[in-house]
Amino acid sequence: MRYSILLIVVTFLSLTSCRKDFDTKPSNGQLEFSKTTVYLDTVFTNTSSSTYTLKVYNRSNDDIHIPSITLGKGDNSKYRIMVDGMSGRDGKGKHFENVELLAKDSMYVFIEATAGIADANPTDFLYTDKILFDGGTNQQSVDLVTLIQDAYFIYPQRTQNPDNSYTYEGLPLSSTNPRLTSFSLDESDPINGNELHFNNTKPYVIYGFPTVPNNKILEIDPGARVYFHSESGIIVADNASIHVNGAQSTTTALEKEVIFEGDRLEPGFADVPGQWFSIILTDGSTNNRFKNLTIKNATVGLFVQNNDGTTVEIENTQIYNSSVAGILARTGKINGRNIVISKAGQYALACTLGGNYDFTHCTFANYWSGSSRQSPTVLLDNTYNDGETLFIADLVQANIRNSIIFGPNNIELGLNKNTLKSFNYSIQNTLIKFNDINNQFGNNPLYTPLKDVSNANLFSNNQTTNDPKFKNTNKNNLRILLGSAAIAKGNNTYLIPTDADGITRTPASTPDLGAYQHLP
Template structure:
């Protein structure tokens, strides 16, 4: 109680002494005084127009013994795309900012660039000026900007993520819109929430297009919709998160996924020369969950020369779907590189699944296949699986990177693996899934060129060299590797997505 009685007295003393510190400070008006400023340039690289930047900061320190008064101004004033905050105060001009001897202040900077007509990246500059007793100093502000096509959610249905229609929707009379939408390469595309390609609609993405997805968002091709993302070797199509700072270039989990639902035969979802990176799941293909008894999709997912990497859950997650894949590279996923679950019909040729995820301990294999799943009603579904996997490499940091796990109620009768290099603890002999065990190479080294640098080309000493079969099951794509190198030119056909090149 005695200590509490002293509290008002102490507060009074503090209130009297605190302003006294500022009043007693000795200010100098000596000419030639300079501040120590921690940065001469604040750079923002690269910002989408109309989207606010991260906050950056720097320090202005008074190295002198005496206090100074500084005038600070944003040269461009209110029209500037930059915003500044000086030691907690926002504005464009600050007069007589006091900095005690040996003390410092923080300056915070943000930027939002206006939309322009430019199709190429552009640069905006401004300055923050410091005037101390007649000494002028400045910090350059630079922002690289890029215009884009934006999709922001304007639809809300209970139980679904917020979304907008990329293709489809309903007109003012409630009639469904069926259309084909083409994304050209004039500007990148930025998706907030989910962008939806509705039933009876098609999205065509042309070579060289960059698609950026904001945190938690994704691309959803609804049942009976279609996507054709066909780049070329010199102009790949890229899907990634919308954080463009160099730090985020290879950070996983920045956006959600590409979600594909079922559709009719002959209505394939196509991805050619495409890079998908830094998602939670790269591609998830499945029947819509609220129709649990639907048969395996007749619509195929066709992957040709596709790279998927840095997904915090899985690169490819399939359930009751059909996939054809050639020259596929999947790497560094937090759980599975490729997980094929429930029913399905799969053809994989010349593929490399290499999981060296190092963000945390991973207990799951790079490649996993089963024939069961719990549906939306918690009923265990056992489905039929068929497939042929040839000329592949499955490897990674764990001892067991390849695992098959089937329910005995419906064991696969048309599933084979051959001419493949597998890192696995399971036996590949005396099994109907490995009819030619002499062409299944267990726990041999692929001798990737640079695992640490994530270069999954095979080196000179790779066990994968010369062990592929030239009898292609996908002859339209497989004669060339992921780099466009012709297979067999050196008289040998190599396992995986890359042909060895000296």
């Protein structure tokens, strides 16, 4: 029996030793590809791209090997590839030899690029190369194309320590991530020049939290584009100011509007919330103003905390896709006109710990779709609880007029009053989503003024037809269509002469509610 088992083992080994695992045929130039050209989305100069995928197919009945897979520019290429999990000769992702591909099978090629503006074609700023499969008459190729965008990069400087770790410029904001730092913008930076003046010649890319120093103003020109890296923002410090000087644009390119958004330029990130943190107006910041500005994909679009008594002026400003709140204020003082806020994880507008607020011809419509939202679109509150302590402050006033407060929830306006401090609010000529199905607010005196006939508010619930008829809430287009309940329901006393698009609101007629005047 032992000899029989031995014979079986010997026979098996002899058979398998004769098998030619590497008995493949060379590629004959008949590979097929998922793409003939791989377009890597726009990247900033000397910044690594995302990873893109190419699939290579062997449709034949033979196991083959591809004698060589190389980048056309060889070791000088700014592209890197990984082929079937391999990083190639010397691990550089440039050269591969004798890559096997079984019959009727496929493999992945992963592609990245890190190129500078100097590497790109000066006429179109494209950086190109090819992946070459095999050579001679059997050679096949796939084109690679990347658009390189020059930019000003603003980031904390770092110094290397003896243990090869780094110390970053400025005040650390996180004990777990030393790169999260607050550092001062420099009027005479050796590379960027005056960092307290953002122009529109090329974009700005922000890393960390650059701070506007005391007694300084950050001026941002019409048409400026500011991109924020993950976990970054701008801090406006005590006695400092930010002036966003956007203007009305005449084309869909928004050529004069200022835009703040994340630095991921791929189309898949165009509407992803929480890509960066916030514009933070800290205690004592002064004379801040925002005009013709779009803020996209932040955690909190604008965070206003206890500014020094001067008013934060916000006009013709849109805030979309905030993972927490569009505007979060604590004891703030804000004058808002033609503001549009849509899609926030919690609040479109949260005025907490009291403050002093005026909002006119604004559209707050929270169609957040990332999760179940329990909070109202707009919250007025004279308290703030940090988890350990309840803080209370006077709500001096909160006026909302000729506006829209809306969303899919039943109750989209939240009022929270602590009687130890004042709570003064006035909402007039405003369309409000307020479907009090369980009559939980019917006897609450805090909500009684909303229903006073003299305030001329409109309420939308399941039984009424007071539908604002927004054009496309999925795409944050909150312009109102014909048939909207908001048409001609405003009060000329609070008229803002032009809407968020620069369209004239005719004083002789009753204006529409919200930030946009409807168009026939």
